[in-house]
Amino acid sequence: MKKSENRKKKRSNRRKEKIDMKHKKIDQTSYKTVVEMWVGEWIFLVICECAGFFFAGSNLVSYSVGLLCGVLLAMAATYHMWWVLDRALDFDEKTAQKMISTKYLVRYFAVILLLLVLWATKIGNPFAAFLGYMGLKVGAYLQPLVDKIYRIVMRKGGE
Numbered sequence: 001m002k003k004s005e006n007r008k009k010k011r012s013n014r015r016k017e018k019i020d021m022k023h024k025k026i027d028q029t030s031y032k033t034v035v036e037m038w039v040g041e042w043i044f045l046v047i048c049e050c051a052g053f054f055f056a057g058s059n060l061v062s063y064s065v066g067l068l069c070g071v072l073l074a075m076a077a078t079y080h081m082w083w084v085l086d087r088a089l090d091f092d093e094k095t096a097q098k099m100i101s102t103k104y105l106v107r108y109f110a111v112i113l114l115l116l117v118l119w120a121t122k123i124g125n126p127f128a129a130f131l132g133y134m135g136l137k138v139g140a141y142l143q144p145l146v147d148k149i150y151r152i153v154m155r156k157g158g159e
Contacts, residue, residue, distance in 0.1 A: 033143060034082045036150065038075050040142030044135040045071045052128075059125065066124030070132020073114055077107050077136055 048067055056063035084103040088096040111133055118126040 030082060030086065033147075034078055036143045036146040037078050037136075037139040039146045040139035041071055041074050041078070041135040043142060044138040045132065048128075048131060048135075062122070062125045063128045064124075066118055066126060066128030067132040069114060069118065069124055070129035071135045072132075073110060073129070074133045074136040074139065077110070077133075078139065080107060 045067065049064060052060060052063045052067065080103065084100060088099045091099065111130075114129055114133075115126045118124045118129050
């Protein structure tokens with residue numbers, strides 16, 4: 001009898017935690033990091049687009065559409081990762097791991113779906129889309145630099 005009562009308590013506590021998460025305010029410092037990563041992803045987009053003028057040849061439109069789709073998906077994935085991690089930190093370790101791994105699969109399938117749609121419809125180049133999605137990595141590497149530039153600009157703007 002005790003085990004079933006403990007299970008019911010745990011379930012009700014999880015429900016309460018989920019309800020509390022809906023009313024949680026967005027942490028502005030961590031959201032600023034997301035925006036800084038987005039800036040890095042857009043920088044990557046501009047660089048790859050400039051390179052595309054030289055290497056894409058007659059397939060420039062297909063390349064550009066694929067690249068843009070990939071970068072937009074990378075931006076959505078950045079926000080989704082932030083959102084999942086922000087919420088997962090409010091749970092116990094086992095629940096957080098489960099939540100993070102299931103949400104990872106959502107992002108993984110979104111990439112596969114995008115590549116398949118681009119391949120099947122021939123609207124954009126799937127290789128360029130994958131390159132654009134790799135902007136997620138570049139955005140993560142550029143984030144400290146973007147933050148440093150932001151701090152310098154804000155300090156000079158405040159004087």
